[in-house]
Amino acid sequence: VYKSSSPNYTTSFPLEYEEGSQLMIYVDVYACKGSGIMSDSSPELKWIGRVNYNVQDILDGNPSQTKARSLPKGGTIYAQIEREFSGDNNLTLRLRAHSLVFTNSRLRNSLAATTTLGKPSTYFELARPSKSSSSSWIVVYRSNSIRESTTPMWDKATIDLNSISSDEILRISVKKEEKKKCKEIGSFETTIQCMTESCQIDEHMRSSFVLQPTSTRGPRGRQSNKKTGQITVVSAYMQRRDEVLNEIRQKSQKLILDHYLSSGENNPLREISTSNSIFSDYVDAGLDIGLCVAIDFTSSNGDPQKPGTLHFIRDGMSNDYIDAIESIGNAVEKYSKSKDFPVWGFGAKFPSDVSPELAVEELPVRHIFQCGEAESAIGTQGIVDAYRYVFELGFHMSGPTVMLPVINAAAFRADKIHKDPSKQLKYTVLLILTDGVVNDLDSTKKFISNCRHLPLSFVVVGIGRADFTEMNEWNEQQPDLRGRFTFVEFRDLQFDPAALSKKALERLPEDVVDYFTCK
Helix, strand or coil: CCCCCCCCCCCCCCCCCCCCCCCEEEEEEEEEECCHHHCCCCCEEEEEEEEEEEHHHHHCCCCCCEEEEECCCCCEEEEECCCCCCCCEEEEEEEEEECCCCCCCHHHHHHHHHCCCCCCCEEEEEEEECCCCCCCEEEEEECCCECCCCCCECCCEEEECCCCCCCCCEEEEEEEECCCCEEEEEEEEECHHHHHHHCCCCCCCCCCEEEECHHHECHHHCECCCCCEEEEEEEEEEEEHHHHHHHHHHHHHHHHHHHHHHHCCCCCCCCCCCHHHHHHHHHHCCCEEEEEEEEECEHHHCCCCCCCCCCCCCCCCCCHHHHHHHHHHHHHHCCCCCCEECEEEECEECCCCCCCCCCHHHCCCECCEECCCCCCEEHHHHHHHHHHHHCCCCCEEECCCCCHHHHHHHHHHHHHHHHCHHHCCEEEEEEEEECCCCCCHHHHHHHHHCCCCCCEEEEEEECCCCCCHHHHHHHCCCHHHHCCEEEEEHHHCCCCHHHHHHHHCCCHHHHHHHHHCCC
16 A cells, blocks of 8 residues: 555455354565555565454454454554355446546646646545444455546456445545655545446446545535546446456467467467377477375374374385375476475364464364475475475374365466466366365365366375265266366275376366367
8 A cells, every 4th residue: 555554455365264263364564665566666575563363353243343453563453354245246347537636726736737747646446335334434446556647547447246245335536646645536436336337328428427525525425516526437347257267268368379370389279189189289388287285184094103094104104195196296297397386284283373272172173284394395205295294293183074175275376377378378286185085075066166267177086995986976977067077096006106197187188178278
């Protein structure tokens, strides 16, 4: 936030929270020196302090759903948590301003109309009412800054309607940047419907929204006659999120096509008779396949200190988990350029740093946690090392077996790749190793089936001798129901590593082609 001692941050962070559990949030606050925060240059950051919040404290028995925490050297950080709106749409919005009044000085305004003197940079903020307080607003979007213009047209904004409700009143404020702080020029209130309906009229005939300074607003919403500018809605429309993703994918594919047309190289998007030939073309073009690994640490694996249990490792030797990792990891690694693989565990409890006196029974189950000292492991051996590192920690195997959090984490990474045109030939495989019945299987199936728009395949390896009937039945379903999912039982091929990796990855070429050709 540019030059403000009382900033309103616009970024919302989605959290997976289980009612009644303990989830801590740690917030580090930094001051940005120089102009880097509003420009392309990198800002110099100075750490101000840290505060922490317990999600349960904010949500449970707290009508305002807001918590204040003081910084050690002065200042207060307010955290507000609200349950997410249920929406599947995005609002695409573009605004243009006219006749902005920057100051009460007539001379300065007349100069601003004819010269660059007196023309500060401007941006707009979109806010919604707080659900916990009728008098406060929550900023959900802040635009780019337009330099020295009384008629700025800001870049197109894409706003997730999980952040706002489609039928509520919104406030749009236009602000100017000054040397020491930002000041509001004026604001107006409207709805999504009003903005979208205004765009159905010819642009030269459509009416504008009048900006008025907040300080001049009368009681009960009455406004004075003072005007500080006008806003025209250039475009405003709602799109389903999958339509937006398809547009991004098509643009990404066009970039690939343009590259090969201009370079004269073979085009990996051309139609070729067999899927294997198409996949090999992608490989030749520079296909980069990443790997995420998730490992089951639930109590059904048995005590890792006891021989015969699934996680038992004797004198540095291997076990079924390590054999599966090495077999499949070595195969995928050949297609990876960075060999930078995140490794997660799920289904365990760890002692609480915040409340070390808690008994094991009171500790929350971690359905996703980092394995290894680093955020990512380097290569297949790094994955194995990260797995071994977990046993050096004081953790407790628990349950139930819930895979959705690790799947969400992999989907988030794949979505970032999907939206970044510079990563147009990247793909990801999530390898999950589990020993038993999955408790959230129905929701897992639904989520994976809905991930076909992402560059992501799911490979689940069943370890041990549990009943994997449901997994095998899912694996045999048609692709439109199954999604990009493959299941294989380790014990069927445990003495043939090559056959195991081949079986686990047999659908990968088809999945890659399916994604890049939008089938």
